Amino acid sequence: MRRRLVSLAAVIAVISPASTVWAFSPATEGAPAAITAVQAAPLQGAPVSELVARVDIPWTQFELDNGLRVIVHTDRKAPVVAVSVWYNVGSKDEPAGSTGFAHLFEHLMFGGSENSPTSHIQALSAAGATGLNGTTWFDRTNYFQTVPVPALEQTLFLESDRMGYLLGQVGQEVLDLQRGVVQNEKRQRDNQPYGLSSYAQQEALFPVGHPYRHSTIGSMADLDAASLETVRNWFREKYGPNNAIVVLSGDIDEPTARTLMNKYFGSIARGPVNTPAEADIPTLAAPVQDVLKDRVAQTRISRAWTVPGLNDPDAVPLAVGASILGGLASSRLDNALVRGDQTASNVSADSSNFQRVGFFSYSASVKPGGDAAAVAARMDAVLADLMANGPTQDEIDRVVTQYAARRIQGLEQVNGKANALAEGLLYSNDPDFYKKELAAYAAVTPAQVQAAMQKWLSRPVYSQIVEPGEREAYVEAAAAPSGATPVPAAEIQRVARDPMPTIGDVSNIDFPDVQRATLSNGIEVVYAQSTTVPVTRVAIDFDAGYAADEAGSLGVHSMMLNLMEEGTTTRDSNALAEAQERLGASIGVGASMDSTAANLTAVTTNLDPSLTLLADVVRNPAFAPAEVERLRAQRLAGLANEKTQPGAIAARALPPLMYGENSPYGRPFSGTGTEATITALTRDDLVAEHAQWVRPDNAKLFVVSDLPLAELTPKLEAAFGTWAAPATPKGTKTFPADLPATTARIVLIDRPQSPQSLIYGGAVLPMTGTDDLLTLNAANAVLGTDFLSRINADLRETKGWSYGVRGTVNQLKNRVPYIVNAPVQANQTGPSIAALIAQYERFLETDGVTPTELERTVNGDTRGLAGSYETSGQILGALRSNALYGRPDDYQETLASRTRALTAAQLDAAARAAIDPDQFVWVVVGDAAVVKPQLDALGLPVEVRAIQ
Incomplete structure (x- = not known):
């Protein structure tokens, strides 16, 4: 470990406000003194009803003669339009022997169409599309991009061409290529730790023939067996305009949208009506437990049930219950297993709701060397207590506030609004479904959450344990038989269209004006205004980063940053998590190789208390000994997990080979460090690290808000203006002038x-x-x-x-x-x-x-x-x-x-x-x-x- 000649008492005096009351418990021999923070009064935010009232997406809707439904949302904030196309077909609609077809077509439809034979990604990228992608899931396939207004017509031409004029471009060579790409996508996912566990869960929860039993990516065998004509028929049956929704969101109005949609989509013929596969909610006859082996560092225990889909009245109460159980940072499982007895390194819970069914699950990763049976019993006891006694109203309020805040932030992008409208219309026949869902969150009661959990989670459970060991044999794609000839398909008669429209001149970006201010202690404020949504984002940056670590103490900086999020001198880790949840705020402390930052995202309604919380995290970290030990164990478990992940293994190996081990860049860019450093790390090291780097004379504030700078500056002054630098010098980074020569x-x-x-x-x-x-x-x-x-x-x-x-x-x-x-x-x-x-x-x-x-x-x-x-x-x-x-x-x-x-x-x-x-x-x-x-x-x- 590096030596730091810093007085711990002097550092504490700097980072702790005068009003803080510390309680020191005597140390036992060989153990540090326990430090307990006297908890600050809870910070109060705006009522949930006020946040919910801010979520609104005005829209109009019309339908073309061929059945294509179109939604238009006008947002003039920027000269861009989101084009979002949703097809009413997903993996649940695939018959036996054709698993993976919906996802395969996601790829095929990016490969070009009859009147635009080059890749659609190529054309749309050249058009200036951002957020360009497509996804497939159980219930839908969607394609989306945000384009400058002069590129809108060309984008609509391309989307309409792959909807109505695709198959002439899908020949055997194209099919074989994209089949191989999809199979490599499957390998990439399966190659991760725990990568095969979801297959076992779905097969156990659903009977043979159930639409949700197979994975969206499909099986290698079904992809291998797909003939060209079978694949083409799948498209003919599922992708007609009457089975699709188009949302145009942004700098456009309904009259313009009507004209353009009729021009480019109006001539596409109706297709067969795809009625989404019906699906019941199966109940296991008896509890099922699987024990799987995988090349993992930690045993993971999970429980799962099928539950109702998103249109069921129990969907929201179950989602709220899952957040309280293991979704919130202050969740019951976190408090019991991670912060409490510290037998698990991480926990989670989730209720994922699809159109017909949902999955409720929770899990815990057992601390290396721990007792898996004891962890399983403890996590089950936490759920049992929640079901027996119900949640508190405060827990529900925190969940709902966080949910509403995320919804508000999601409305900033025109594509985010397009997705909300499309999902509502596709799954619930109501573009305003997001409002009904928000209202259900705001109105949910402890009794409703308890009743829904008792109803659905008292049924037989699927349990899965994934243990370290040899993974079962992997099912690979079949090798094509030598000399095999694909089954021929009928010739496609291409239909000529008018030429693809050109793109007009795109105006240069009008970046917001940048303004500056200086706080009384010299911290510079760099500001820009954005009034799209009532959200304020703050970043306080420090000239540090993971390069601040010395070669012999890798991981000190990131551990210090992690501990900053785990309690202050006036709020312990749970109080800190609860405070963020009550405010709908998100605070994160992290780093790149060159810079360290504490970030805040807050609904502006709750900005004042949110800044108070950010300042407390930055200025007054407790580095409580118990939290140091807890995070030390978590980091050591994380380092063990890195050795099971291909990306982490490679990323740890490459930097020292390029830069040499003595360069500040010659270490893993993750900043997670080494077992030796983390094991030997002391609280004094963390306090000194904070004093070296996280200090006002090494800081700069960046703010983007709907509020003007003149209104923000006093708020920033109140939070950070009295922050004084410690007497010790701030840290410096030294880079060698020469790097080792490398050869291939x-x-x-x-x-x-x-x-x-x-x-x-x-x-x-x-x-x-x-x-x-x-x-x-x-x-x-x-x-x-x-x-x-x-x-x-x-x-x-x-x-x-x-x-x-x-x-x-x-x-x-x-x-x-x-x-x-x-x-x-x-x-x-x-x-x-x-x-x-x-x-x-x-x-x-x-x-x-x-x-x-x-x-x-x-x-x-x-x-x-x-x-x-x-x-x-x-x-x-x-x-x-x-x-x-x-x-x-x-x-x-x-x-x-x-x-x-x-x-x-x-x-x-x-x-x-x-x-x-x-x-x-x-x-x-x-x-x-x-x-x-x-x-x-x-x-x-x-x-x-x-x-x-």
């Missing part, structure tokens, strides 16, 4: 039974985060970050070996690394690295940016600016980034003109000056028995390591 090599970390390998590769670039990286990032969009980047297009969209590949310029302030992240199917690990190297060499040596790639990148980067700063959170992030990297206040407004001026030659030069694949160190996490022969064939040095 492979470090293989053996993780047996991995159906997929995770490839991490990287090198340190000759630049810093404060350099102008705009040109390099534009070049790398073509090479590594865009969906159609060279490496993703090759490994995912051409070869089908991966669910997704990225190469990223990571903007660390001192020295910037380039990191490739490529999860690939295990039997293609070596060929994938070879393909990656070949793509980098080809791009950097001979085949630079093409005119098409340049146009796509420039258009996407400039047109997408309006949607990139739609929310107060995005604006806050921009203010903080500008400060961290030394950018001017108008940086965001300069991006469009600078990007439009870029040339292909400039992009090529920037990439070639920075990126050298001959310096890449490749880390591979996979099954060495399968992977090493493939890697040996590459001709690079290969070092095999065990998981460390």
